[in-house]
Amino acid sequence: xxxxxxxxxxxxxxxxxxxxxxxxxxxxxxxxxxxxxxxxxxxxxxxxxxxxxxxxxxxxxxxxxxxxxxxxxxxxxxxxxxxxxxxxxxxxxxxxxxxxxxxxxxxxxxxxxxxxxxxxxxxxxxxxxxxxxxxxxxxxxxxxxxxxxxxxxxxxxxxxxxxxxxxxxxxxxxxxxxxxxxxxxxxxxxxxxxxxxxxxxxxxxxxxxxxxxxxxxxxxxxxxxxxxxxxxxxxxxxxxxxxxxxxxxxxxxxxxxxxxxxxxxxxxxxxxxxxxxxxxxxxx
Numbered sequence: 001x002x003x004x005x006x007x008x009x010x011x012x013x014x015x016x017x018x019x020x021x022x023x024x025x026x027x028x029x030x031x032x033x034x035x036x037x038x039x040x041x042x043x044x045x046x047x048x049x050x051x052x053x054x055x056x057x058x059x060x061x062x063x064x065x066x067x068x069x070x071x072x073x074x075x076x077x078x079x080x081x082x083x084x085x086x087x088x089x090x091x092x093x094x095x096x097x098x099x100x101x102x103x104x105x106x107x108x109x110x111x112x113x114x115x116x117x118x119x120x121x122x123x124x125x126x127x128x129x130x131x132x133x134x135x136x137x138x139x140x141x142x143x144x145x146x147x148x149x150x151x152x153x154x155x156x157x158x159x160x161x162x163x164x165x166x167x168x169x170x171x172x173x174x175x176x177x178x179x180x181x182x183x184x185x186x187x188x189x190x191x192x193x194x195x196x197x198x199x200x201x202x203x204x205x206x207x208x209x210x211x212x213x214x215x216x217x218x219x220x221x222x223x224x225x226x227x228x229x230x231x232x233x234x235x236x237x238x239x240x241x242x243x244x245x246x247x248x249x250x251x252x253x254x255x256x257x258x259x260x261x262x263x264x265x266x267x268x269x270x271x272x273x274x275x276x277x278x279x280x281x282x283x284x
Contacts, residue, residue: 016028016029016232016255018194018235018237020146020169020170020194021167021169021192021193021194022145022146022169024116024145024146024169026056026084026116026117026146026170026194026237027054027055027056027084027237028232028236028237028238028255029054029056029228029232029237029238029240029251029252029254029255030054030056030057030058030084030086030196030237030238030239031045031046031049031054031056031057031058031239031240031241031242031248032058032198032239032240032241033045033046033057033058033059033063033065033069033241034060034063034198034241035063035241036063036065036241036243037065038063038064038065038067038068039065039068041243042065042068042069042072043068043071043072043075044072044243045242045243045248046068046069046072046073047072047075047076048245048248049248050072050073050076050078051076052245052248052249052252053252054248054252055078055082055083055084056083056084056085056086056237057069057073057083057084057085057086058085058086058172058196058198058239059085059086059087059088059110060087060088060090060119060121061087061088061089061090061093061102061105061106061121062088062090062121066087066106066109066110067109067110067111069085069110070085070109070110070111070112071111073085073110073112074111080112083116084116084117085110085112085115085116085117086115086116086117086118086119086172086196087106087110087115087117087118087119088118088119088120088121088150089102089103089106089118089119089120089121089131089135090102090121091121091122091124094120094124094127094128094130094131095127095130095131096130096131096133096134097134099130099131099134099135100134100137100138103115103118103134103138103143103144106118107143113143114142114143114144114145115143115144115145116144116145116146117144117145117146117147117148117169117170118135118138118144118146118147118148119147119148119149119150119170119172120132120135120148120149120150120152121150121151122150122151122278122280122283123149123151123152123153123156123280123283125283125284128156128160129159129160129163132160132164135147135166136164136165136166139166146169146170147166147168147169148168148169148170148171148172148193148194149168149170149171149172150171150172150173150198151172151173151278151280151283152168152171152173152184152280153184153280153281153283154183154184154187156280156283157171157184157187157188157191157193161191167191167192167193168193169193169194170193170194170195170196170237171184171188171193171194171195171196172195172196172197172198172239173195173196173197173198173280174197174198174199174275174276174277174278175195175197175198175199175200175231175236176197176199176200176201176202176205176206176227176231176276177202177206177209177212177227177230177267177268177270177271178202178205178206178209178270178271178272178273178274179202179271179272179273179274179275179276180268180271182271185234185236189235194237195235195236195237196236196237196238196239197231197236197237197238197239198239198277199276199277200227200228200231200236200238200239200240201224201227201228201240202227202274202276203276203277205274205276206223206224206226206227207222207223207224208223209223209270211266211267211270212226212227212267212270215259215263215266215267218263219257219258219259219263221254221257222250224240224247224250224251224254225250225251225253225254225257226254226257226259226263226267227267228240228251228254228257229254229255229257229258229259230259230264230267232254232255233259233264238254
């Protein structure tokens with residue numbers, strides 16, 4: 001994105017990308033599938049999103065729907081190099097050898113030779129360093145295009161970088177106007193680690209906030225679009241979740257919303273430390 005007020009034009013969502021530290025292009029808007037039930041519902045949600053223009057799907061072993069995500073991606077008929085799929089290592093699978101085995105299981109479920117981004121889902125104590133060594137091997141072998149972490153705070157990142165050969169390329173954390181995680185975002189920016197925002201709509205709370213609703217009226221947008229446009233303005237990769245076609249369309253159209261500096265400043269003032277999901281700030 002360029003300029004203080006965001007994009008000057010309305011780019012297609014799949015052309016709006018973040019360039020990771022290793023040069024890989026990661027779509028800036030992705031569909032999250034956390035809590036999307038495995039089976040037909042997950043396949044249909046992903047298929048609908050792809051038809052709308054999404055090219056980035058964010059799943060995880062924990063979600064239980066990797067196979068459905070992979071099936072929908074393959075059934076779409078879209079070229080593999082136009083698609084970006086993220087999955088994650090779950091806590092029970094940490095440790096060097098177990099991480100390698102779990103990755104193979106996730107890759108088989110997805111049905112792809114290469115995974116675009118593989119993340120440590122949580123900073124599991126004592127084992128995360130060994131798990132990261134496994135991710136480095138997967139990257140060296142070309143089985144993943146990029147590696148990263150999720151829910152890592154600054155102290156976790158500092159510890160990891162102290163012993164890592166390869167720095168994380170992405171840190172996926174909860175970020176929205178009510179929980180802005182400025183310290184972590186600033187640290188990641190300094191170290192060229194892209195930040196991906198899960199729960200960017202604060203589980204629907206942005207739609208009920210009077211300040212965001214006021215900005216939405218001013219911008220000719222919905223509250224959800226305003227929250228996502230705010231995230232894109234701050235160079236985040238945003239991962240809204242919805243199985244409803246109209247919501248998927250609405251979220252994708254956030255790439256076309258242009259917020260003024262005053263509106264950005266208003267949204268910047270909404271930080272209140274509101275965690276809507278896991279809270280890793282006290283994780284050892």
